[in-house]
Amino acid sequence: MKKQEFIAIIIFLFATIGVVVGVFAIEKYRLSKFYTVELIARAPEHGNWYPAKIKVPSGKEATILIRNIETVTHGFAIPDLNVSAGEIKAGEVKVVRFTPQKKGIFPFMCTVWCSDYHMEMRGELIVE
């Protein structure tokens, strides 16, 4: 195989497999480095919060990345801990930072009327 053909194939691999691997590697690194947990917001009929239960250690700053992957606006709040992300528009990603001091189970919920089942859109934060 000649040199140029070889270079072309390398560039091709870089542009295809390289891109895919690179994208996932960056994302994995980013999530593990900067965020405690990733939370996906969906209306109850489309799967609700995922994961529905999230665990964070007490006394340490928790960083939750909330992704609204839906087509309507959602919100996020943990009333007991006085934490709120406000509105999270469709396709938007928001980050909440807080340091839970007391252990226990605290409900979190959507704060924007997002569907007929909006009231069921809740989950639990477990502080250990």
Added chain:
Amino acid sequence: MRILLKIILLVVTGIIFFTGLAFAEEHFFEIKAKKFSYTPNIIRVKIGDKVKIRLVSEDVTHGIFVDGYGVETRAYPGQDGSFSFVANQPGRFTFRCSVTCGEFHPYMVGYLVVLPNARFYLYALVVLFIGGANLFFISKKKA
């Protein structure tokens, strides 16, 4: 030729403007927003009218943005939004949902027609004029 066109244009806009001022009214519209359309979907006012709009959402959060006028408001279920403006540009303008409300959100539009729709008539006249000119020149053509 060009001067004649300019004069016509001036006269037309003048008439539109002054009749507009003389008969300016206030209009109030309550627009209901529901995935993915507005009711009413077409609102018609006359030039110079004061337009007041209240947006009511019937399902999720919606918004309204009027092309050309740049006014915007949003409505949450149970919480209306409103704005008012003076319709001082003639023509048909699209108003669009400004809050992502679902997959068809980019297609959620309505029309604000500020009468008389001078833009449309002017363009239509130009088309007819060109067509007529074409016919005229072609009839003069010799082999």
Added chain:
Amino acid sequence: MEKEKLFGLIDLNWRFELTKFKLVRWIFKSRWFPLLALIFNLSVFIIILLAGFIGGYSAGNYNFGVMIVWILWWVLLMLILVPFFSRMWCMVCPFPLFSDWFQRGKLFEINTGKHRGLNLKWPKHLKNMWVMNIGFLVTTFFSGFFTVRPYATFVLLGSIILLAFIIGLIFEKRTFCLYVCQVSGFQGLYSQFAASEIRHKDEEICKKHALKTCFLGNEKGYGCPWLLTPFNFKKNTYCGMCLECFKTCPHDNMGFFLRVPGKDLLIDEKRGMDEAWKAFIMLGIAMVFFLSMQGPWGILKDMVRATTLKGYLTFIAIHSAFSLLVMPGIFFVFSYLSKLASANKEVPLKKVFINFAYTLIPIGLGVWIAFSLGIILPNGSYILHIISDPFAWGWNLFGTANFPWTPVFTGLLGYLQGATLIIFYLFSIAYGFRLSKQTYPDLNQAKRGWIPMLCFLTLITLTFLWLYLG
């Protein structure tokens, strides 16, 4: 031959060679081009597919795949690439890369030997636009899904690339691009209007050159993958601008020219019902797209996004009937009137119908450009968001991830759309009378026969003007 002048101003035979600039010629003759551009495009395409797959059923307006394909690419195609640069998209399109590689066995180098795959010839009666006509029309049935749902875009693009590969296994060279690809048909049709062309420079050199390396290929490049004869082809329709002929020509006789837009419309070669119908279908689709996407009627939107099966089927039925029957039907009536008015009994009605259908190409392109303005001006700002956060994971590559939705110049939208329609109406009627002269042998017949067609074109222009502005 007397000089034909467009609008009485521009010589129709005027052309300006861009490849006379050393840099351009060097690029066009290099084997790395368009390969590198194509591979770069492929990487963007990979991101589109990935974003489409990850995006699932989320809102399309914040999805990289949906926005790049249906806002940026589509608008770029209609607004710039096709009207100015003909099939330049085909030059860098990544779809046929895999089948090319498979057939040739080489990515960069030239395989002068036998190609892999079955290399069958495409059936002769399908060597036209019909498959693409139907394919494109059927694709638009799903417009309410793939322009808004990332996953639908993923499925659509994924299946096209798969189809391109499969067709490449069975049929020779770029058969897929020529006769199957949905996007190819309208590009071919409208590229006849384009302001540029790839042609030979000097006819005499080609005549003396006995071994047509541009068709057969040599050690510098492949014989025309689009199965054209670069030494004498006259229309842009089926030239995919792959640039192989620049490489294979030993006399450096191929050129890339700027030219008068619409020149190909007057070339009576391979005109046919297939291209006529393509023109009708494109106008029909533009109308349906406008009504459902930029119109205020919720009931149409519910039909297009299939809230009820009945509504969806009604949409498909009306949409197909309108593009395939109603539009051609109305046009047929006007063709018949044209023949009557001309008082020429010899010219077959079919010829009148086909020839005049080419007058719909400029105005059709104008309609699409005006439609595209209605997409890009209100929604172009989403692109700033999605390039910074292509997978909606909360990235911010260029710091524009939180750029809010900002409509740009939408107050001028109506003016721009109206002006576009008028400009392309001018082109349509300028070429229209010339086509009339080609159809009817006698000047007076041509004059009389032109009147009904002028009425039809004026009517079509006014209709779209009313849709966009009225």
